[in-house]
Amino acid sequence: MGSRRRFKQSSPLGERLAEEAKSLRELAKTLPPGAQREALLRKARQDEVGAHITEWLTSPGLQPPK
Known part of the structure; x- marks a missing residue:
């Protein structure tokens, strides 16, 4: 199996x-x-739309309870 190259994005997807x-x-x-x-x-x-969805998915309201 080949390995995937991974890199850190410089800014958030949204x-x-x-x-x-x-x-x-x-x-x-x-x-x-x-x-x-x-x-x-x-x-x-x-x-x-993708930016709004990403923002929504990463919002504090959707995080699991701690």
Whole structure:
């Protein structure tokens, strides 16, 4: 069996997703209306949802009782 390379992420997943969503929206603003622009906006929305889900899953309210 091969071993998987593991590395420490420099920032939390939710933060990275939010940053990517922001970048995608900025890029989409530079494009004319069309399929490519819609694809970027759709990916940005997916990243935003992922960021919100990650935030929700790591919230203190979902932690097991201590």
